[in-house]
Amino acid sequence: MLNSVDFSGRPFHFIGIGGIGMSALAYVLAKRRLPVSGSDIRLNHITQRLQDLGAHIFWSQDATNLEFFRQAESSKSDALPAAAVAIAANGKNGGGAKETLSTTSKVSSNADTALLPQVICSTAINPANAEYRAALELGCPIFHRSDLLAALIQDYQSISVAGTHGKTTTSSMIGHLLLETGLDPTIVVGGEVKAWEGNARLGEGPYLVAEADESDGSLVKFSSQIGIVTNIELDHPDHYSTLDEVISTFKTFASHCKTLIGCIDCATVRDALQPAITYSLHRESGADYTVDCVTYQANGTKAQVWERGELLGELSLKLLGQHNLSNALAAVAVGRLLNLDFAQIAPAIATFEGARRRFEYRGEYNEVLFVDDYAHHPSEIRATLAAAHLQATELPTAHQRRVVAVFQPHRYSRTQTFLAEFAESFQDADVVVVTDIYAAGEAQPDNLTGQQVVDAIAAHHAHVVFQPSLAAVQSFLEQTLQPRDLALFLGAGNLNQIIPELMAFQERAAKSISQERCDQTSF
Structure with a gap:
């Protein structure tokens, strides 16, 4: 049937297989013992998990990646059964592309096409992507990530x-x-x-x-x-x-x-x-x-x-x-x-402990509690900070924590649309640190940076600072965080990359304090 995902044994190739949504689908297919390959730009624990299941992963997005399964099958005496070329259900070819397969693909013969993988894309894939263009040229069936999920839902x-x-x-x-x-x-x-x-x-x-x-x-x-x-x-x-x-x-x-x-x-x-x-x-x-x-x-x-x-x-x-x-x-x-x-x-x-990056406790070092949260919309930030405030203040007064909210705005479009709402979302934080906007592939409009976010928040909050880069945020927090603080990292971008270094810094600080006390008592 036209537009149907084939689960009978035909291979799948994921462009950007390491993404959180793409990797979940690839995992299910690999566990179902279907041939899976994909490309990404770096190794991480998610891609390692897929490799452990037998998925073949390329560390660059090149046109030649799509030849992997055809070459493998061509070396065997028995070829896969012929299959019809599938076309993305909505004609958008992976969400990002504007051309349709019916007009741009150079469709091969049935025998050749049967050896080509079904290519899975997300909306993040640019139409100019080399693998995507190669898939069009070769006549691969191309599906958006949601088409594959929809097919699994039907199953x-x-x-x-x-x-x-x-x-x-x-x-x-x-x-x-x-x-x-x-x-x-x-x-x-x-x-x-x-x-x-x-x-x-x-x-x-x-x-x-x-x-x-x-x-x-x-x-x-x-x-x-x-x-x-x-x-x-x-x-x-x-x-x-x-x-x-x-x-x-x-x-x-x-x-x-x-x-x-x-x-x-x-x-x-x-x-x-x-x-x-x-x-x-x-x-x-x-x-x-x-x-x-x-x-x-x-x-x-x-x-x-x-x-x-x-x-x-x-x-x-x-x-x-x-x-x-x-x-x-x-x-x-x-x-x-x-x-x-x-x-x-x-x-x-x-017994449910939550999902990663949903008020996730990363560790406590030098009495600083580190929490990572995916919140990136004003409503989510208010809800998450309310939970943090509850945890920080439901203690005897002498042991209460400051809530230090570290925020990385996500996407220029979201930041611009909800700037007024973001401005009023940090009332449950004692200190707010804002870094520059995580673009997520969007072009930057004129005069919109994290500084504008800080200026908006400052109209409602007395303690907000702007640190333009992750390195600047890390340096500022090394000097600012105090024992008993709850450091809450908010955003859907890459802000949480600095958490391990900050925890290591606080661990060293705790050891240094401990050593000083030992030295003092030795006299």
């Missing part, structure tokens, strides 16, 4: 988690719940989780739990048994001009789900989608799943959970803050829809 009884915020945590928590209750799910998420040591796992059960991303509009491709929408806001002004466009995408996603679960604390979800199953942090909302007797603590959250007016029992979370309790209610709703008892659900959720 399972799928649970797809969408929403502007909370997708990774909610999908990871649901995956953890199904894993802990013996349902052995396949999982594809946008973050790494300790329970399955990565961003994906292949299970033998009938369920697939997938994080469904709206950033490039590809959300409309997914048809799931169960869909979850956590909230709806404008977050990607590089793709959407208005909130109404975002809502339209979510409406299409909702129409493709057999059962839709939604958080009605978000008025947009409540009014625009009218989910079949609802959840809310407020008993008076009338939602199907609600909570009361909530206790937010520095080491977690507790609440009583109600199902349509009947008390299910107490739920305990290791995760902090209202937003994570809301995410947990979504997981409860899914579990109950799958006929799990609350007595199974609650213990499973209680």
Whole structure:
């Protein structure tokens, strides 16, 4: 069938295989013993994991990479069966390209084409990319990452988690719940989780739990048994001009789900989608799943959970803050829809430790606690800082921490669109450090730098500084961080690269202080 992904044994080649979304899909395919190759510019633990499964990875994006499987197969006496050339479903060829395969590909004969891999691209791939151009020239079937995920979703009884915020945590928590209750799910998420040591796992059960991303509009491709929408806001002004466009995408996603679960604390979800199953942090909302007797603590959250007016029992979370309790209610709703008892659900959720870069504790050195978080939208920053403030202040006064928020704005388009909202998002921080904007491939508009972000925040916050580079941020924090500080690194870019060096600096400082004390007591 035209436009269909072939799971019968034909190879896959990922351009940019080390990305968090691409690598999850590659992992599932490799675990299914399908031939997988890909390219990336550097080795990391994600690509190493794929190599350990037998994936062949090239460390440059060259046109010759696409000959790998054809050369390998040509050396065998038995060739793969002939296959038709597939064309990307929406004609965009991996999201970034503007040409269509039907007009630009030099399609080979069926015998030749059968030896070529199915090429998987993300929206980040530029149409001028050498591998991408070679794929067009050779007549490879080219699919966007979302086309492959959509095909996998069709292969399972799928649970797809969408929403502007909370997708990774909610999908990871649901995956953890199904894993802990013996349902052995396949999982594809946008973050790494300790329970399955990565961003994906292949299970033998009938369920697939997938994080469904709206950033490039590809959300409309997914048809799931169960869909979850956590909230709806404008977050990607590089793709959407208005909130109404975002809502339209979510409406299409909702129409493709057999059962839709939604958080009605978000008025947009409540009014625009009218989910079949609802959840809310407020008993008076009338939602199907609600909570009361909530206790937010520095080491977690507790609440009583109600199902349509009947008390299910107490739920305990290791995760902090209202937003994570809301995410947990979504997981409860899914579990109950799958006929799990609350007595199974609650213990499973209680053991969930979160996903990497979602208020991730990186370590404590010289009494400085380092936390890494992916928050890059004003709403996410406010929620994350509220959790940090709770942890920093729910201690005896003599032991309370300063919250030092270190922020790397992500994308010029997002920074420009939400500058006023960013300005008011840091009230729960004691000190704010801002570095320059992480472009993520976008061109820089005139007169927009991290300094403008600092100026906007300074109108609402007394202690904010600008450090233009990561090196400058590192140097400033080496001089500024004090014992008892909570250093919170915020952003979707590469800010967290400096955390290991800062932890090492504080470790050396602690050893130096310890040595000085030893020297003093020796006299």
